[in-house]
Amino acid sequence: MKFFLCILALQQLYVLSVAQDFDFFYFVVQWPGAYCDSRHSCCYPKTGKPAADFGIHGLWPNYKTGGWPQNCNPDSTFDELRVSDLMSNLRREWPTLSCPSNDGVHFWTHEWEKHGTCAESELDQHDYFEAGLKLKQKANLLHALTNAGIKPDDKFYEIKDIERAIKEAIGFSPGIECNKDSSHNSQLYQIYLCVDTSASNFINCPVMPHGRCDSQVQFPKF
């Protein structure tokens, strides 16, 4: 009897350890011009003004029913040594804009501890950040938009045209999030792409983020 109970307990343990702890990722990039024009204060990183390109915000495990897990493992802290080979790419592609000006470690620590720790069943710390960098390159979102004549020139663009340009370039519809600048203009702020649990392939979004965009949005200069 003891033996069978033991087998049962081991089986339960196995089911728990391989059970999916999230359903997909949001890969989220932010337009620095909109971040800086919004109510946020904005400070350039110590390494200087980021390029006029989308910067990575995060790679966020999500549930297909909405909602997300967060801060899943307090014992797993961000360790710069684990991503030392990625540092120059992180500075360029995942730049911090928060104040006071800093080198980005605070931002990456936050993203790892809040989100990355919830995907540890799929990706260790190095692979989590590397996956974000690879997705940024694969999506090439600024290129997708400029190719369709949508440029960061302070002009207003139809949100439908922005969505269409991205869908044509990568094959999947994005989620778009807007913010308001100090004159209450709706601005293109963040783009969400859905990604499978291996963090390598774009997929159709099981659930779209709430975007708060007007039908026409400004693509601000940076």
Ligand code: U2P
């Ligand atoms: O939207 C405001 C903040 O909520 C967090 N967020 C939002 C959507 C989602 O699917 N997952 C998620 O975590 C983000 O928090 P941050 O990572 O910036 O702390 C987002 O900025």
